[in-house]
Every structure is written in C-alpha cells, then in structure tokens.
Amino acid sequence: MDALIGAQLFNGLSVASINLMAALGLALVFGLMRVINMAHGEFLMLGGYLAFLSTSLLGPAAGVLVSLLVASVGAAVAGAIVHLLVVRHLLARPLDTLLATWGLALILQQLARDLFGPIGVEVALPAWLSGTAGESLAADGDGLALPASRLFILAAAAAVLGVLHLALRHTRLGLAIRAVSQDRMMAAALGIDVRRVELAVFALGAGLAGLGGVLLALLGPVTPTVGQAYVVPAFLVVILGGIGSLGGTAAAALLLGLVSALAQVVVDVAIAQLVMLLFVILFLQLRPEGLVVTRSRALDA
Amino acid sequence: MREPARLFVPEHGGMPRAAILVGAGALALMPAVLGPYDLALLGRFLSLAIAALGLVLLWGHGGLLSLGQGLFFGLGGYALAMHLKLAGTDGAALPDFMVWSGLERLPWWWRPFESPVFALAAVVVLPALVALLLGWSLLRRRVTGPYFAILTQALALAFVTLIIGRQAVTGGFNGLTDFRTFLGVDLPTREARTALHFVTVLLLLAAWLAVRHALQSRYGLALRALRDGENRMRFLGYDPLPWRLAAFVAAAVLAGVGGALHTLHAGVISPAQAGIIFSIELVVLVAVGGRLSPTGAIAGALLVNFARDRISSAFPDLWLYVLGGLFILSVLVLPEGLAGLGQRLRRRP
Amino acid sequence: MSPLEPLLAVDGLVVSYAGFRAIDGFSMTLGPGETRVLIGPNGAGKSTLCDAIIGRVRPTEGRILWKGRDIVRLDEAGRVALGICRKFQAPGVLAGLTVAENIGLAACRTRSWWKALRSRRPTDRPQIVDEVLEMIGLELQRDVPAGALSHGEKQWLEIGMVVATGGELLLLDEPTAGMGPQETRRTAELLRFLGRERAILVIDHDMAFVEQLDCPVTVMHQGRFLAQGTLAQMRADPAVAEVYLGQAA
Numbered sequence: 001m002d003a004l005i006g007a008q009l010f011n012g013l014s015v016a017s018i019n020l021m022a023a024l025g026l027a028l029v030f031g032l033m034r035v036i037n038m039a040h041g042e043f044l045m046l047g048g049y050l051a052f053l054s055t056s057l058l059g060p061a062a063g064v065l066v067s068l069l070v071a072s073v074g075a076a077v078a079g080a081i082v083h084l085l086v087v088r089h090l091l092a093r094p095l096d097t098l099l100a101t102w103g104l105a106l107i108l109q110q111l112a113r114d115l116f117g118p119i120g121v122e123v124a125l126p127a128w129l130s131g132t133a134g135e136s137l138a139a140d141g142d143g144l145a146l147p148a149s150r151l152f153i154l155a156a157a158a159a160v161l162g163v164l165h166l167a168l169r170h171t172r173l174g175l176a177i178r179a180v181s182q183d184r185m186m187a188a189a190l191g192i193d194v195r196r197v198e199l200a201v202f203a204l205g206a207g208l209a210g211l212g213g214v215l216l217a218l219l220g221p222v223t224p225t226v227g228q229a230y231v232v233p234a235f236l237v238v239i240l241g242g243i244g245s246l247g248g249t250a251a252a253a254l255l256l257g258l259v260s261a262l263a264q265v266v267v268d269v270a271i272a273q274l275v276m277l278l279f280v281i282l283f284l285q286l287r288p289e290g291l292v293v294t295r296s297r298a299l300d301a
Numbered sequence: 302m303r304e305p306a307r308l309f310v311p312e313h314g315g316m317p318r319a320a321i322l323v324g325a326g327a328l329a330l331m332p333a334v335l336g337p338y339d340l341a342l343l344g345r346f347l348s349l350a351i352a353a354l355g356l357v358l359l360w361g362h363g364g365l366l367s368l369g370q371g372l373f374f375g376l377g378g379y380a381l382a383m384h385l386k387l388a389g390t391d392g393a394a395l396p397d398f399m400v401w402s403g404l405e406r407l408p409w410w411w412r413p414f415e416s417p418v419f420a421l422a423a424v425v426v427l428p429a430l431v432a433l434l435l436g437w438s439l440l441r442r443r444v445t446g447p448y449f450a451i452l453t454q455a456l457a458l459a460f461v462t463l464i465i466g467r468q469a470v471t472g473g474f475n476g477l478t479d480f481r482t483f484l485g486v487d488l489p490t491r492e493a494r495t496a497l498h499f500v501t502v503l504l505l506l507a508a509w510l511a512v513r514h515a516l517q518s519r520y521g522l523a524l525r526a527l528r529d530g531e532n533r534m535r536f537l538g539y540d541p542l543p544w545r546l547a548a549f550v551a552a553a554v555l556a557g558v559g560g561a562l563h564t565l566h567a568g569v570i571s572p573a574q575a576g577i578i579f580s581i582e583l584v585v586l587v588a589v590g591g592r593l594s595p596t597g598a599i600a601g602a603l604l605v606n607f608a609r610d611r612i613s614s615a616f617p618d619l620w621l622y623v624l625g626g627l628f629i630l631s632v633l634v635l636p637e638g639l640a641g642l643g644q645r646l647r648r649r650p
Numbered sequence: 651m652s653p654l655e656p657l658l659a660v661d662g663l664v665v666s667y668a669g670f671r672a673i674d675g676f677s678m679t680l681g682p683g684e685t686r687v688l689i690g691p692n693g694a695g696k697s698t699l700c701d702a703i704i705g706r707v708r709p710t711e712g713r714i715l716w717k718g719r720d721i722v723r724l725d726e727a728g729r730v731a732l733g734i735c736r737k738f739q740a741p742g743v744l745a746g747l748t749v750a751e752n753i754g755l756a757a758c759r760t761r762s763w764w765k766a767l768r769s770r771r772p773t774d775r776p777q778i779v780d781e782v783l784e785m786i787g788l789e790l791q792r793d794v795p796a797g798a799l800s801h802g803e804k805q806w807l808e809i810g811m812v813v814a815t816g817g818e819l820l821l822l823d824e825p826t827a828g829m830g831p832q833e834t835r836r837t838a839e840l841l842r843f844l845g846r847e848r849a850i851l852v853i854d855h856d857m858a859f860v861e862q863l864d865c866p867v868t869v870m871h872q873g874r875f876l877a878q879g880t881l882a883q884m885r886a887d888p889a890v891a892e893v894y895l896g897q898a899a
Binding site for chain 2: 100109
C-alpha cells in the first residue's frame with residue numbers, strides 16, 4: 001500500500017510537471033493581458049507532434065533532444081502568429097478572446113486530425129529514457145520503480161521553472177514583463193513598447209507549452225485532443241495559483257497534482273477529477289478578499 | 302476586466318407582431334410539411350434554442366459566460382431519460398444496459414425516476430439546484446469573467462467523465478437510448494411526434510416571452526448595469542449576488558428543459574450532449590445569432606444547426622473548421638451577431 | 651441618537667497593506683448635516699479612509715461608528731442601506747444606460763430582483779429622479795447614454811446618483827477632478843446646496859474649490875490626523891504649511 005501511494009505521488013509529480021508547463025504560459029499571459037487563451041492546449045499538442053516528427057526523422061536518441069528545441073521554437077512561432085492575427089485585436093474583451101481562441105483550438109484540432117489521423121501517434125523513447133531508476137530499492141519486492149522518462153520530465157520542468165525565474169528577475173524583457181503586468185499605462189508612459197512585450201509573452205507562453213508537449217509525448221500517445229486533457233487542469237492551476245507569481249503557479253500545480261494523485265488511491269480517475277475541482281472551489285471560499293483586489297481611486301482598475 | 306459598454310436598446314416592441322405570428326404559424330404548420338426525420342431534426346434544434354435563450358440572459362446581458370451549460374442540458378436530459386428507460390423495460394426489472402453490465406439490482410437513486418412526475422420535476426429542479434449551489438459559491442466570492450467560464454467548463458468536464466466512468470449505472474459513453482413510451486404514449490407514432498413538436502414550440506414561445514420580459518424589466522436594466530459597472534452598482538447599494546444568481550439559475554433551468562426535450566426528439570442522451578464541446582457550441586449559436594437578442598438566439602440556433610446538418614453530411618471533415626471559423630468571425634467581425642447586423646442595417650437611412 | 655452624538659466617528663483607525671500603514675491611528679468625527687473637506691498631500695491616506703468608511707477595505711484596527719454603531723463588519727451594500735454613499739475619483743457612471751436610468755437605479759427603493767422583474771420602469775421613485783436631474787442641471791440630457799456625456803457632466807451625474815440613493819452622508823472623492831474653473835464653481839454651488847440637508851465629506855486638492863465650499867477642513871498626513879479648523883487657520887498653521895501648503899507652493 002505504501003508503495004502504491006509512493007508510486008501515485010510520483011505519477012502525480014510528473015503529471016503536475018506537465019500541467020505546470022502548460023499553466024506557466026497561461027499564467028504569464030493572463031497576468032499580463034487578463035485574457036485566457038483557450039487554444040493553449042493546442043500548443044501542447046503541436047509540441048507533441050513536433051516531437052513525433054523529430055524522433056521519426058532523426059531516430060529516438062537524437063530526436064528527443066532536438067525536439068525540445070524544435071517544439072519550443074515551433075510553438076512559439078505559432079503563438080506569435082495567433083497573437084498577431086487574433087488576440088491583439090481583442091485585448092479589452094477577455095470573454096471574446098476566450099471564444100475566438102476556442103474557435104482556433106477547434107480548427108487546430110481538426111487540422112491535426114487531417115494531418116496525423118484521429119488515432120494517436122507514439123513517440124519512440126531512446127534507450128536512456130525507457131529504463132527505470134531505483135531498482136535497488138525494489139530488492140524486497142515492495143520498493144519503488146521510478147521510470148526514467150518520468151524523472152526526466154520532473155528535471156525538465158524544474159529546469160524550466162528555474163530558468164524562467166532567473167529570466168524574469170534579471171533580463172530586460174523580464175523587467176518589462178513585470179512592469180507591464182503591474183501597470184500597463186505607467187509602463188507605456190515609461191517608453192516600454194507594451195504591444196511588443198505582449199507579443200513576446202504570448203510567444204514565450206506558447207513555447208513553454210510546446211516544451212510541455214514534448215514531455216507529455218514521453219508519457220503517452222499524442223492525439224489531436226491531447227491538449228484538452230491537460231489544459232483544463234492547467235486552467236485550475238492558474239486560478240489556484242493566483243496572478244503574477246511563478247511560485248504561486250508552481251505551488252498550485254504541485255498541490256493539484258498531489259491532490260489528484262492521492263484521490264486516485266481511494267477513488268477512480270473520474271471522481272478524482274471532481275475532487276480536484278471541488279478543492280479549487282473550496283479554496284476560493286476560504287480566500288478572504290475575493291480574486292481581484294481593486295484599486296482605490298477608480299472604480300474599475 | 303470589463304467588456305466595452307454597449308449601447309443596447311432592448312426590443313421594445315421592435316419586433317413586429319406580424320413577424321412573431323408568421324414565425325409561430327410557420328412552426329405550427331411544420332408537422333404537416335416535414336417528414337418524420339426532418340421534424341425530429343427541427344425539434345432538436347428548437348430544444349437547443351431554448352437552452353440558447355438562457356445564454357442571452359446570462360452571458361449577453363449578465364456578462365457571465367458559462368462554458369458549462371451542457372452540464373445543465375445533460376442533467377435535464379438524463380433525468381427524463383432515466384424515467385423513459387425504466388418505463389420501457391417491458392416488465393423486466395432492469396434497463397437493458399444494466400443487465401449487460403451484470404447488475405442485479407436497480408441502484409437506489411434510479412428508483413424515484415420510475416415516477417414520471419418525479420422525473421419531470423427533476424428536469425427543472427436538478428439543474429436549478431446545481432446552478433444555485435455552484436453559482437452561490439462562485440459569485441459570492443466575486444468569481445466572474447474568465448474564471449467563471451473556466452470553472453463552469455471544468456464542472457461540465459467532470460460531469461461527463463463521471464458518466465463515462467460509471468458505465469454500468471449511467472450507460473457510459475453510449476448514453477441512454479431506445480426509449481419506447483412516455484406517459485402511456487408510444488413514442489415513435491406520428492401522433493406522438495406531432496404532439497411533441499407542439500409542446501416544444503409552446504415551451505420555446507414561453508421561454509422567449511419570459512426572457513424578453515426579464516430583459517425589458519428593471520431586472521434586465523440592473524443586470525446590464527452590473528455587467529458594465531459592477532463596482533458602481535455595488536457602491537449604489539446593489540448586492541450583485543442575487544441578481545446574477547437568478548440569471549444563472551434561470552439559464553440552467555432553460556438548459557435543463559431544452560435537454561429533456563432534446564432527449565425526446567433525438568431518442569438518445571449521451572455525454573456528447575453534456576460535454577465541453579457541446580457547451581461551447583451552445584455559446585456559438587448565441588454568438589452567431591446575437592448575444593443580446595432572444596430572437597437572434599433562436600435564429601442562430603436554427604441557422605447554425607441546419608448548416609451543420611448539411612455540411613457535416615456532405616463533408617464530415619469540414620464542420621469543425623466552419624465551427625471554429627464561426628467563432629473567430631462572429632467575435633472579430635460581428636460581436637453582436639446577426640441581430641446586431643439587422644439592427645445596424647435598419648438604422649441606416 | 652442624542653443631538654450631540656456624531657453621525658460618523660472614526661476611532662483609532664489603522665489600515666495596513668502588507669506592513670505599510672496607509673492609515674495609522676486616524677480619528678475624526680462628523681456631525682449630522684456637517685460639510686467637511688479632507689485635505690493632505692498625496693499618499694496621506696484620504697482615499698483609503700473613504701475605502702474604509704464605505705467598506706471596500708477592512709481596517710486592521712479601530713472602529714467606524716455610524717450613529718454610535720460599529721459598522722466595520724457590514725458589506726458595501728449594507729452600508730449604503732444605512733445611508734452612506736460614495737462617489738469615486740474617476741467617474742464611475744454606467745456608460746451604456748441613459749442619464750435617467752443611472753439616477754433611477756440609484757434612487758430605486760426596492761433592491762429586490764424579484765420585484766424588479768415586475769416593473770418596466772427604471773425606478774420606483776420617478777419624482778426623485780426629476781428632482782436630482784434638475785439639481786445637477788442635466789434635465790435636457792435625461793435620455794442621453796451616460797457614456798456620451800462630457801467629463802464634467804459625468805462627475806455631476808455621479809454626484810446625482812450618490813444623492814439619489816438618499817444617503818445621509820455623501821463621500822465625494824475629488825468631485826472636481828478634470829474640471830475647468832467654470833465647472834468647478836458650479837460644483838461648489840451644487841455641494842453648498844446639497845450640504846443644507848445632508849452631511850458631506852469631500853476630498854479635494856483644488857484650494858480655490860475648497861475656499862468656495864467655505865467649511866471646516868481636516869488635514870491628514872501619512873495616515874494620521876494633523877490639524878483641523880478653517881482653511882485660513884490651516885494656512886496659518888506652520889505644521890500644515892510644512893507638509894502640505896509649503897509643498898504645493
């Protein structure tokens with residue numbers, strides 16, 4: 001039983017890592033522009049298919065590493081296009097943005113279906129990712145077997161989180177992002193090109209999701225609707241984590257991943273999903289000052 | 302966090318009485334004109350229009366976008382379908398799919414649905430209760446805008462996952478189907494179909510009148526005021542919670558009634574009529590027809606669905622592209638839908 | 651309520667945001683029917699005080715007494731129902747509604763959604779709407795969408811909405827922000843008229859406007875009470891001159 005819980009926790013961690021990769025981009029974009037990009041899951045899907053293409057062309061060993069680059073750049077470019085064509089025109093209308101990006105998500109899913117077929121594709125794992133670590137622990141027959149692919153996912157997510165944290169703290173773009181997130185008007189008055197920062201963040205968020213897509217391809221098949229499966233929990237992560245804090249997003253991803261994994265020890269996946277949702281709604285009840293803290297002088301900040 | 306203020310003049314007698322009579326008259330003639338297949342198709346679309354009317358109130362005028370209306374549609378549909386399933390067992394103790402799953406006894410929560418009165422009441426009460434609970438817990442904490450949309454969507458997803466995961470007691474992915482009789486009437490007969498059509502048209506008319514009345518009343522005015530200036534209203538002493546909760550519950554009930562009617566017309570209810578995609582399709586009906594206009598929502602429901610029927614039978618792969626394109630276009634080019642277009646054309650000298 | 655009891659008493663109020671004490675032990679009282687101006691340099695805590703009185707922020711310490719009763723635990727709607735109403739600095743009119751509808755909703759006595767369903771009129775007190783429209787001089791614009799008004803007219807409309815709620819205390823946060831001298835003078839006239847029947851607490855920076863109001867002044871500085879008296883007395887006060895008037899000059 002302990003081993004079961006341990007394995008569940010470990011699985012929860014790797015799913016949380018992918019949710020985090022999806023949620024980081026969502027949270028950055030939401031913090032900056034107050035819009036939710038419903039096509040964000042499709043950037044994950046895109047990353048997954050790019051990983052599939054890379055490993056098919058280059059073989060599993062080199063393919064996985066190359067795909068990390070290809071998928072993040074590819075998704076970032078796609079993100080930039082989406083921003084320029086759709087999101088940019090709808091900035092003051094968050095609910096309309098939500099609908100338009102949803103329409104885009106439907107189109108991208110159908111495109112994937114037409115290109116790769118409705119059934120998922122599998123990414124071939126290189127040898128160094130298909131083993132398990134920790135066999136020595138399993139000597140008594142009751143220990144933990146940690147699949148290497150899941151360890152890799154954890155490490156990758158941690159590395160991305162670290163790099164992103166440093167980038168936001170110490171680069172000019174990071175400074176601009178923090179400035180625009182806090183006060184658009186003021187940032188614009190200081191000469192920051194707000195539109196370019198928004199474009200950069202949208203592309204960055206999409207790129208992170210593309211990277212997440214490679215990671216999820218290591219866990220299972222890539223299907224046209226794989227993004228949907230991951231993006232709904234990612235939305236919940238964003239709500240739970242609050243606005244404007246990487247740490248909050250990371251903690252929320254971890255918390256939800258663990259809640260869901262532990263719930264699955266007792267109940268099935270379907271109930272676990274409901275438990276996760278109720279957990280978020282309950283959390284909102286306990287947060288004393290509502291979600292958005294309004295500013296003082298104007299009615300609507 | 303607010304949508305741009307729109308200058309909206311509710312349809313104060315703007316809809317000529319003649320047009321309403323023509324519309325209602327045309328719908329009344331349909332059973333004589335259409336074959337059984339097309340009549341059932343029309344019935345399904347009219348049921349969707351009832352659910353769409355709720356979104357005009359909630360989203361168009363209330364500013365609350367629910368991406369989980371499928372949940373309420375599904376609750377209404379399943380509540381009635383459970384009764385239909387039990388009524389059609391022909392003396393067998395269990396519905397067919399339960400027998401196939403090896404169940405020996407009816408689950409306790411199925412029992413009350415043996416009564417048609419209970420099932421009909423549940424069509425209204427179940428969605429209302431769920432909306433009341435969910436709406437109260439979210440709106441009380443001032444959860445609106447994208448957060449509200451995301452959380453309602455997550456609940457619809459959880460509902461569907463639950464139904465699919467509990468195949469033995471819910472019918473799972475395939476849903477509940479093969480209904481034979483309701484209130485002692487054989488469902489497949491022509492007379493039953495015609496009666497069902499008239500019931501649907503009457504309920505749609507009642508829903509249309511009720512939503513229009515609400516929008517033209519002071520309630521509608523305050524709802525729009527809360528949409529455009531929530532905080533100003535709060536500091537004028539209006540507590541937004543009951544006003545918005547009322548709209549959410551009303552929209553849920555309309556979705557539930559639509560779901561029950563849809564189940565009768567389609568002869569099936571399945572997770573496909575409760576999930577995320579279905580919920581968002583309801584939104585697109587309203588977006589295309591005009592989110593502010595009850596009449597527009599009905600027109601949108603009919604137009605989009607007939608288009609879908611034609612396109613997806615001729616080019617099955619094309620429909621999702623069209624649907625996605627409709628979203629983007631309606632939002633970017635026609636934010637007030639066909640009704641807004643009509644109004645703009647009429648105003649031009 | 652005894653005749654000597656103040657309408658509003660703020661007692662030892664502290665509001666802190668993550669350690670920063672925006673209001674730091676502030677106290678003041680306001681009698682029924684009294685008009686008072688609150689001045690102080692930027693960051694003195696004037697708007698935050700309004701926030702605390704209307705219920706937008708919760709004080710960390712201290713009491714806010716309305717006719718002797720502590721109202722700290724009431725929500726915004728509850729405080730408006732008692733008779734406190736606030737105008738914000740940036741005009742917060744309901745842009746999509748007409749001028750008359752804006753005032754009508756504010757004047758409406760019943761706040762029940764259920765009763766509102768049964769009425770097609772924007773208000774149940776139309777005579778108040780007419781009175782207020784005349785008072786703020788927007789009779790001719792009554793059917794104009796509020797979003798189409800000029801900036802100054804929006805300020806008046808919002809004052810009118812606050813008046814229409816029938817409040818005994820009006821909190822006006824910079825009612826002349828963005829107004830020219832002509833409009834400012836009209837606003838001062840309007841407030842002097844309104845002050846005959848209700849208590850008003852005004853925040854403003856414009857000394858010419860404060861002079862025209864001709865009423866007692868309270869000075870805040872860094873979240874604390876600094877001084878109180880007539881504007882002339884305040885101008886003569888060296889402490890005030892140092893933190894505020896000196897700075898402005």
